[in-house]
Amino acid sequence: AQSVTQLDSHVSVSEGTPVLLRCNYSSSYSPSLFWYVQHPNKGLQLLLKYTSAATLVKGINGFEAEFKKSETSFHLTKPSAHMSDAAEYFCVVSDRNFNKFYFGSGTKLNVKP
């Protein structure tokens, strides 16, 4: 069975400093992986996705993630945090047939001025 573990429930950074949100996955096949962002009282929006092409994936708003099969990780990074990045971030893994999607429990990012 597939599953996703987001290693930090809360991350706090200062504006202008790097962001690292950690995600490990478990899967018996080569999965597709996604990061979604949810701003307060809003729906979710796709940041980026990995679908077995390049292992370094670039997304919107300066975010990127690297797929590391040997470490079963898909960590999300950004070189310089902005106040508008404060939100909750979800790592997601697909099932084998790309019909179902399994969300991690989320990481809330706080950005301090």
Next chain:
Amino acid sequence: DAGITQSPRHKVTETGTPVTLRCHQTENHRYMYWYRQDPGHGLRLIHYSYGVKDTDKGEVSDGYSVSRSKTEDFLLTLESATSSQTSVYFCAISESRSTGGDTQYFGPGTRLTVL
């Protein structure tokens, strides 16, 4: 923004009553999903649809049923609501099941409280 609406946006109901939530899309996307969001659990898939009258269960489908009689509408029904079904419900759509999985677009959510 993808054209997805959910109704109602907020609902308070009592234990044992039936509840139907509606998801409406104007994108003509084939796939539609219902999720629930609870603190500490992220989003969990309840049911999904891959076409008109074609649906399948997700990981937390007990106590829920769905119907899709038209491409644009996907209904989620709680036959007899329980307090454990208090949650925020999100509808999502995607255009296809392309290799690797397609982007999902999410609605604004419905906050359901069961007393």
